[in-house]
Each structure stands twice: as structure tokens, then as C-alpha cells.
Amino acid sequence: MKLPSVGKVSVAAWIIISWHYPCKVDLALGYGEGLTRDRVGVQDFVLLDSHTSETAFLNNLRKRYQENLIYTYIGTLLVSVNPYKELDIYTVTQMQLYRGVNFFELPPHLYAIADNAYRVMCSEYNNHFILISGESGAGKTEASKKILQYYAVTCPTTEQLQIVRDRLLLSNPVLEAFGNAKTLRNDNSSRFGKYMDIQFDFKGEPVGGHILSYLIEKSRVVHQNHGERNFHIFYQLLEGGDKDLLCWLGLERNPQKYAYLIQGRCAKVFSINDKNDWKIVRKAFSIIDFTEKDIEHLFGIVASVLHLGNIQFEEDSNGHAIIRDGTQIKWISKVSRSSQIVSILQVLSPLNVDLAFYARDAVAKAIYGRTFTWLVNKINSSLANKDSTRKTVIGLLDIYGFEVLDTNSFEQFCINYCNEKLQQLLIEMTLKAEQEEYELEGIEWEPIPYFNNKIICDLVEQKHKGIISILDEECLRPGEATDLSFLEKLEEKVGDHAHFVTRKLADQKTRKSIDWVDFRLLHYAGEVTYCAVGSFSLTLFQVLCNSKNGIIRDCFLLSELDNRRRPETVATQFKNSLMSLIEILMSKEPSYVRCIKPNENKEPGKFDDYLIRHQVKYLGLMEHLRVRRAGFAYRRKYELFLQRYKSLCPATWPHWHGPAAEGVERLIKHIGYKPEEYKLGRTKIFIRFPKTLFATEDAFEFRKHLLGMVPLEACWRGALARKEAKKRTWAVQIIRKFINGFINRKKPLCPENMEFVRLVQYNYLMKLRDHIPKNVLDKSWLQPPSILEETSEMLQKICIRSLVRKYCRGVTAERKVQLQQKVVASAIFRGKKEGYLQSINQPFMDTRLKNDVNPKVLQLIHGEKIKYVTPVIKYDRNGFKARDRLLVLTQSSAYVVEMAKIKQKIDYATLKGNGGSQCGTSLSNQKDLQDQVQPSSMPTKSCCGVPCLHAFWIPPGMVTQPLPWAAYSNI
Numbered sequence: 001m002k003l004p005s006v007g008k009v010s011v012a013a014w015i016i017i018s019w020h021y022p023c024k025v026d027l028a029l030g031y032g033e034g035l036t037r038d039r040v041g042v043q044d045f046v047l048l049d050s051h052t053s054e055t056a057f058l059n060n061l062r063k064r065y066q067e068n069l070i071y072t073y074i075g076t077l078l079v080s081v082n083p084y085k086e087l088d089i090y091t092v093t094q095m096q097l098y099r100g101v102n103f104f105e106l107p108p109h110l111y112a113i114a115d116n117a118y119r120v121m122c123s124e125y126n127n128h129f130i131l132i133s134g135e136s137g138a139g140k141t142e143a144s145k146k147i148l149q150y151y152a153v154t155c156p157t158t159e160q161l162q163i164v165r166d167r168l169l170l171s172n173p174v175l176e177a178f179g180n181a182k183t184l185r186n187d188n189s190s191r192f193g194k195y196m197d198i199q200f201d202f203k204g205e206p207v208g209g210h211i212l213s214y215l216i217e218k219s220r221v222v223h224q225n226h227g228e229r230n231f232h233i234f235y236q237l238l239e240g241g242d243k244d245l246l247c248w249l250g251l252e253r254n255p256q257k258y259a260y261l262i263q264g265r266c267a268k269v270f271s272i273n274d275k276n277d278w279k280i281v282r283k284a285f286s287i288i289d290f291t292e293k294d295i296e297h298l299f300g301i302v303a304s305v306l307h308l309g310n311i312q313f314e315e316d317s318n319g320h321a322i323i324r325d326g327t328q329i330k331w332i333s334k335v336s337r338s339s340q341i342v343s344i345l346q347v348l349s350p351l352n353v354d355l356a357f358y359a360r361d362a363v364a365k366a367i368y369g370r371t372f373t374w375l376v377n378k379i380n381s382s383l384a385n386k387d388s389t390r391k392t393v394i395g396l397l398d399i400y401g402f403e404v405l406d407t408n409s410f411e412q413f414c415i416n417y418c419n420e421k422l423q424q425l426l427i428e429m430t431l432k433a434e435q436e437e438y439e440l441e442g443i444e445w446e447p448i449p450y451f452n453n454k455i456i457c458d459l460v461e462q463k464h465k466g467i468i469s470i471l472d473e474e475c476l477r478p479g480e481a482t483d484l485s486f487l488e489k490l491e492e493k494v495g496d497h498a499h500f501v502t503r504k505l506a507d508q509k510t511r512k513s514i515d516w517v518d519f520r521l522l523h524y525a526g527e528v529t530y531c532a533v534g535s536f537s538l539t540l541f542q543v544l545c546n547s548k549n550g551i552i553r554d555c556f557l558l559s560e561l562d563n564r565r566r567p568e569t570v571a572t573q574f575k576n577s578l579m580s581l582i583e584i585l586m587s588k589e590p591s592y593v594r595c596i597k598p599n600e601n602k603e604p605g606k607f608d609d610y611l612i613r614h615q616v617k618y619l620g621l622m623e624h625l626r627v628r629r630a631g632f633a634y635r636r637k638y639e640l641f642l643q644r645y646k647s648l649c650p651a652t653w654p655h656w657h658g659p660a661a662e663g664v665e666r667l668i669k670h671i672g673y674k675p676e677e678y679k680l681g682r683t684k685i686f687i688r689f690p691k692t693l694f695a696t697e698d699a700f701e702f703r704k705h706l707l708g709m710v711p712l713e714a715c716w717r718g719a720l721a722r723k724e725a726k727k728r729t730w731a732v733q734i735i736r737k738f739i740n741g742f743i744n745r746k747k748p749l750c751p752e753n754m755e756f757v758r759l760v761q762y763n764y765l766m767k768l769r770d771h772i773p774k775n776v777l778d779k780s781w782l783q784p785p786s787i788l789e790e791t792s793e794m795l796q797k798i799c800i801r802s803l804v805r806k807y808c809r810g811v812t813a814e815r816k817v818q819l820q821q822k823v824v825a826s827a828i829f830r831g832k833k834e835g836y837l838q839s840i841n842q843p844f845m846d847t848r849l850k851n852d853v854n855p856k857v858l859q860l861i862h863g864e865k866i867k868y869v870t871p872v873i874k875y876d877r878n879g880f881k882a883r884d885r886l887l888v889l890t891q892s893s894a895y896v897v898e899m900a901k902i903k904q905k906i907d908y909a910t911l912k913g914n915g916g917s918q919c920g921t922s923l924s925n926q927k928d929l930q931d932q933v934q935p936s937s938m939p940t941k942s943c944c945g946v947p948c949l950h951a952f953w954i955p956p957g958m959v960t961q962p963l964p965w966a967a968y969s970n971i
């Protein structure tokens, strides 16, 4: 299966395949006997018979290259020769093959390096980096992309993390569009340095990333050598951008119309499909979280740069530069939203024409350079993992290769200085560190000479005496600095350095090849002649600070101008960023990929002996091989070694009580290490061959399965990390849910507010429990939150009912009668009879009501004398009682009367008249009353055994006993 282009397709499908691929542990095969080992030459230079011979080295490399075996090891370092053709070795099947397999079991491959770093990271929980180096066109960027793909496909992941992984992958096409260009050496040459951290959580899932970029080659924006192009994005925009976009930007599709795009005379390149790449970049933007506004601003800037390049100046009568045609300026101010750029005119007008062109280019370079930095920052925020749990990282360093051009400017100086630093790092971390360690540990060792390029690094970076310091002084000192004054200073201060030459210092023969404004450095990789440098105008900077284009404004902060401190020059900034990069790398475990460019013509199958020999030499591969060959592949502190492998020997398992060194001795004796396979140092064991270590590791794996245990320390660390991570994740989730819930608290119950509402309900109910009213008179009630208003109302009703029931149950029969009378009295008199309120607390006297009731009232219904009046208790469908009617019994009939209506009549009849004076009025209305008093069916529900009619009040002297059922049967 072939990998689809990373820019286009999500890798989820590959992951599903690889997810189930089991770890290969095949003890029966043994190391070095794997079925898949290739047998062309030697796959590890350490096995080369004449390991000191450069020719033998090249022969092996060539032999393998011709068989399309582009990878060969030197121990754990991978040498890669650019095939310049598609090989069938980057498929998902290949990835699966390498996943979880010990390093030397399979033919050398990038995947083995990537997998090894990953597995060590997971088991030892430490940070790693893979340094990919080599000259321009050697295949560094391709290698780093392939490693990234490998992790994307083989690492465990969740659906949620799919986005992170896609962003990691898709950051590449965007960065390449803005940071890569066609050069003579490479059609897709990275014109910036890149260090990318891939962050993994404790489960080994890729959860985020971070990119550091180094010094983009800004000069390319305004000038390209013959056969080279500007950055890809310009051509992609013109070729792929739709009509409307180009129209809005004021651009034409034809790149020949733009001065900044045609200096190399190769706007169209056979190997590059700008249209297609544009589509990938556009899609990538949406995945890595760019808003339409960001994109609009970004292309506004790209277009402005093109318009800037087309501005032409001519001389006015005073010899000052004036702009020939204002069209470009109009477009610039429109698409970059920066009318301030127009005010460059004022800045430029006192300049002569040459300086005006120079200033125009300086603006273009500065805008582009800073926009690139903005772009990287933006990508970083989309890759950022906000979870603060500890993560381990694997860093991929793909930095521009050593470069020698016909004219080498300040940028080449920086690129080559960077390569010196990385070479120095390699020396420090391998050759030097290794040999020092043997000495320290008392291991017998014959030192291997190697060229230490520290002397060149010092020449460039030393404080006060180095080239960068001298450049800083010249740039920042008062008075006008010129290229020549800078060169003079260099000659004065570093003139006697063995790796520095100028025309003045050179011997007769060399002199001819160095110009008066040049200086030459003898780098570890070869000689390079540099010409002097220019600087950037502060006034132009000020203009750009005021732009309305968000990106331009972000890129040119006015605060930078306020800085009273001595400003840092670009060279010093670069030096400092390299220093911190080295620091970052030094704290991690290294893996190395050394890329070799096989020929200058990008031709597949062509192995240029001379060119490759040169690279083998300056990459220090022979020295590395010699150290590897004489040295030891692996070393470990006794304690750690014993801790890991003690289960392999009965004497050390489960505990060894003596000194760790002795324990290790017993252990390796038991396993059967041969004397030539190891050495015991003061604090560490040194194992010469990887195969010995891997055999031990496999035996350990096997043993683990036998014992049914898991790797204790990894498991323990994993468990701790998991626990901590779980706790944090839980806390974060709760807080997040709470905030979300609070925001959505007024919405109907939904997943967003569910937890919050439950929590609020719980808290309210708990509080309510402690504040519940204690008796029927207590009317207080805890104020509910708005989401609980309805519930609270219901609860309050239930509570009151329960209190009332409780109260009623406690009422004596006598009091009950009193209350019943009071209720009826209330229905009749409340609000209508003076002194009623005062009478509430007074118990009724036997005679009182009798006196109060006007006898005429009792004759209201059909003129009959009322024998019995009582509220009817009726149960509705929900079981609630209603007491809105009265049962009225006369001598001949029973009536159910709506209380409200009869009250009305009673008002007229009794209360107002209170003695019968008005009663005539009322009686004249007898017909009305008749309508309201209708016979009703009997209530069917019973609440106390008696059919459901309760006499609350029996007017004294009328009916003294509840009537038997039969008495009502005619209702």
C-alpha cells in the first residue's frame, strides 16, 4: 500500500491497520539472524573488515545504493543517501514491519531510528531528538517528514487526537510554501531552520507539538540567483488562487509580471505543481485553525510584497527618488490595509534612486521575514497542548544544510555557522563524550583523533573577539559603518586565526579568488567566501508599526522601538537562538541521521564518488565509525542494569543484597556473556555489541511473560503518571463542566448544564433540609435558584400539606369542632364583618353563632328552612381536596351550592342587613339563587369511613348528628 500524500488524506485508516500490529519478539530467530536482513555489503559499517579505509566505506555505500538500499548504519547512527526517486520502502506495511522491532533485526531504515527513539522514550520516560543533517538537497526535509508520518501512523491515538496529528502533518505544507524555494541544489530547499517537538503523553499518544524556526532567508524575497525561484507561496498564489482573489489582491496570474519572481528566470518548474500545492496549502490553513481574516491578511501581505517589487523610482530635478507610477502604492495600501506603507514615499523622497530601491527591498524583506515568524507562532498555537500533565517529546531537527554559493551573503554565513554548531554538538555528544566516559570509567581505550571544529565556532561566536561581536560593534557604534570598516576590524581582531582569510591576509595564490569586500572562513565542511552585509532602516520600521493589517501590526511592535537597551543585531539574535537550541538538544537523548547527496544533478542512481567522499569526510563519518567500532554500543549504571534484568538470574532474583556491581557480574555470568562482549567500568557496565543487549532484552521479555509480570518500573511509572493525569483531567473536566453549566444554567436540561444543574439541585436540597419550616405558622422558605423555582414551589406545597396534616392529626376532637366552625365562619365573615379578625382566636361559645346567624338566611333556598349546611369535601382527579361547595339540607331536599355564589347572596341577605332590613331585596332575587343551587351527584371517594360528606359545621340546634347515608341518597 502506498502512502497517500500527507497534505490530502487523514491518516486514520492507516492507524487502524497499524494499531493491531503486535510487537515482534521472536527469541527463536536470535539477533542478526532475522529473515529480512538484507545481504548487500554490510548493513552496519561497524561490521566492515577494513573499517579505517575510506574507500571500503564508499564501496559499501555504493554497492548498497545501486541496489536501492539507501540506508546503512554506523552503530545507531543512520547514513542515508538521497535516491532521487520514489522507493517502495515507505509504505504502511513497512511501517508495521518496523513497529516495536529491535533495532538490528531489520534492514537499516529511518523507521528503525524513529521507532527506537519512541520505544526508549516510552519505557524510560525521557526526551529525545533526532538530528537530521547533511548539505542542501541531501534529503533532510524528506527524512523528517517520513519520521513524522511514521509516528502519525504507528503511535496509538484517539479520535480526539486525530486533529493534533493532522495539524502536525499539515503544518509542513504551509511552512514549506512560505519557507521553501527552488534553488540550484534542490527544487524544494528549506530556506529556514526548523526544530519540531512532537509531544507524547504517558500512553505514548502524540498530543501536541511546537516548532522553532531559525533565520529565514529573507534576501530571496527580493533577489534570486539564476535558476532559482522566490518562495513557493508567490507562485502558488498566482497559479492556484481563484480569479476573485487575484482580482481583490490586484494581481495578474502571469508571474512574469512581477519583478520579484523572475530574476532567476524559472518561474515555472517542471518538478513543481504549484496549482496542486496551493490546494493543499489552502486546505491545511483550515485544519490548522487559521481564520478567514488571518488568511485574507496573509495573502494581502504576499500580494503587497509583489506590488512593492514592481515599484519603480526615477530621479526628480533635485536628484531625489520619486515613484514613477502610483498604481502599486494604491494596491499595497488596499490589500495590506496599510496606508502607512504609502508614507514610505516620504521616507524615501530625500533618498537617491539607488537608496530608494534598497529601502523598498528592505521593507519587502522585513515584512516577509516577520510574517513568517507570525505564521510559525500561529501554527504553534494550533499545535499547543493545553493539558499541563507531564509530556515527553521527540524533537526533529531539520536545519538548512551547509551551503556554498557563488556569492555568499550574511545568510549563508548564518547557515554555515549553524552547521558548525551542530557538528560541534555531534562531537560533544558522541566522539568527545564517549571517549571521556571511557577514561572516567577506567575502561582501557586508545584515543581516536578527530577534527574538533570548536575552533571555528569560537571564531564566529566568541564574546568580544568573535566575528559576530565585531559585526555588532560595527553596526551599533555611532558614526557610519561600512563594509570596509567592518573588514578592517575583522582583520585587526581575528586576522591571525588559522580559519580566517581576507584578500589582504591571503597568500599570493589565494588572493586572486578573494574580493576586497570579502572574507573567507575555512569551515569544517570546506572553504566559503562571504561578502559584507547591510542593515535595516529604523524609520521604515516605525512606518510598519502603524499598519492596520493585523499581521503587520503584530510583527512590528512599536514597543521594540521604545527599548532603551542596545538593540540586538540579527547576527546576535541568531547566535542566541542557536545557543538555546543547543541547550534544548543537550538535555535530550540523541539519534542521528546523516544525509548524503549523491550527485549535483538530482539524478537517480548516480553515485558521484568525489562528491560523496567529501561529505563522508566532513560529516566525520569515518571518525564516528572508528569510535563506534572500538567502543561500546551500550552502557548502563550497575544499579539500573541490575534492576531491569535481575529476574534473569536466580542469584539476583527477586533481591540482590550485595553491591550492584557484583550483582551485575553474577547476572551476566549466568546469562553467558562472553568476555569480548562487555567491560565493567567503575560505575557502569559497557556492552560492546547491540546484539548482546538485544538478546538480553528479549530474554527479559520472555522471562516477563513466564513470570506473568509486567515491566515493573515502567508499569509503576505508568501507573503513577496515569493516576496523576487522571486526577488532573478529572479536575479540569469538572471545572470546565461547571463553567459551561453556569453559562448554560438557564437553558432547559441538556448535556452542557446537566452536571451543573444536578449540583445546584443537590446543594439547594441539602440546604433546604436544614431550613425546612417547623410548624404551620412558619412561612419562611429558602429562596430557590431560578432553575429550581418550580420544584421549590411543589416542595413547599408538599411541606405545608404535611405540616398541616401533622397539625390536624394533633388536634383534639373538641378543638376540631371549634376549627371546623372557624373555617365556616371564615368563609362567611372574613372581610365582611367588623371585629371578625379579633374573634378568630376566641373559641366559639355555644350560643354565639346561633345569635349571629340571621334566621332569614336559613330560609333563602326555595323559601325553605335550612336544616344543615356544611362544606363538601370533594376529591379531584389528582386526589386533591376541594372545598368550594356547601351542602345545604333543607327539610325536603339536599343541595350542593357553589360557595362563592351563596356567599354573595348571604352577603346581601345577612351581613349587610344584619337583622333583616335588606332581606326583601335579596328574596326578590330568588330565581338567581335557584339557578345556582343545583342538585349534585354524591362524591364517591371516602376518606374516613363515612361517605364523603363531612360536616364541618352543624349549626347548633339544627342537625346535631351526621346524617346517615340514606339521608343523602336522593341528591
Ligand SMILES: Nc1ncnc2c1ncn2[C@@H]1O[C@H](COP(=O)(O)OP(=O)(O)OP(=O)(O)O)[C@@H](O)[C@H]1O
Pocket: 082, 083, 084, 085, 086, 087, 134, 135, 136, 137, 138, 139, 140, 141, 142, 143, 186, 187, 188, 189, 190, 191, 399, 400, 401, 595
Ligand atoms: N528518501 C527519499 N526518497 C525519494 N526522494 C528523495 C528522498 N529524499 C530526498 N529526495 C528527493 O530529494 C529532494 C531534496 O530533498 P530534501 O528537500 O529533503 O533536501 P534537504 O536536505 O532538506 O535540502 P535543503 O537543505 O535544501 O532543504 C526532494 O525534493 C526529493 O525529490
